[in-house]
Amino acid sequence: MKNSDEEICRRSQCAISAALETVGDKWSLLILRDLMFSGKRTYGELQASDEKIATNILAARLLSLEASSIIRKMPDPDHGRRNLYLLTEKGIDLVAVVVELRQWAEKYAADVSSCPGQLKWNSKNRHEVLTAYKKKLRKEHGVI
């Protein structure tokens, strides 16, 4: 995970800054939303989302997420020339960030609806709900 290039490029030693260098843009967490909550796995499925991501941006973000070991690409066993994009453990661990962002926007942004990423928890069972969902994702994305 660590290499000297990465260190040289970092803005600072701050973990929050490092996280934003990796997923601090308008698209990366949306792609992860689709992999986490919509069952999407292919380039075509990801491109078909409501936000109409441009194909060059989608391609660049997938490369970047793969380079950061947040997703991995593998050939689709059912379609020789197609790839599947799957979450790694590191990617699955971002589920809390995505759900917290969703809950925040749901509280404050007007007119949001029909959005994937709804994990219902309360102050007592958050840990259990999150753990169970991550377990489900590990199974679906082949993370052992």
Next chain:
Amino acid sequence: MKNSDEEICRRSQCAISAALETVGDKWSLLILRDLMFSGKRTYGELQASDEKIATNILAARLLSLEASSIIRKMPDPDHGRRNLYLLTEKGIDLVAVVVELRQWAEKYAADVSSCPGQLKWNSKNRHEVLTAYKKKLRKEHGVI
């Protein structure tokens, strides 16, 4: 909170997408980090952070955060020509997102340290720790 311009500009009705349109960039959550965890309040203090944000980007992000009612600007009672930047309730509610991002990067990014934003919690007391910290921020930022 709601206006028709905002709706027209949205990429989709998804709350996660709406959140990323507001804070999905490399700088906004860093500015909030400084307001939440470093006690910074002025333009000069925010500009002095380790990440060396360019003055035009800082100015643009502050305007954007203010337009989204995540922060508010008020004249510094002690220095007539200086402004203070304070979190609103909406901004304070992003503390969970910032801390989750920090915890994720701390787990996976190499060589991160000396970073503000450390709220220590476990699966049992997360809600209490977060509630107490938000209460502290409300007091510090004059949110009634």
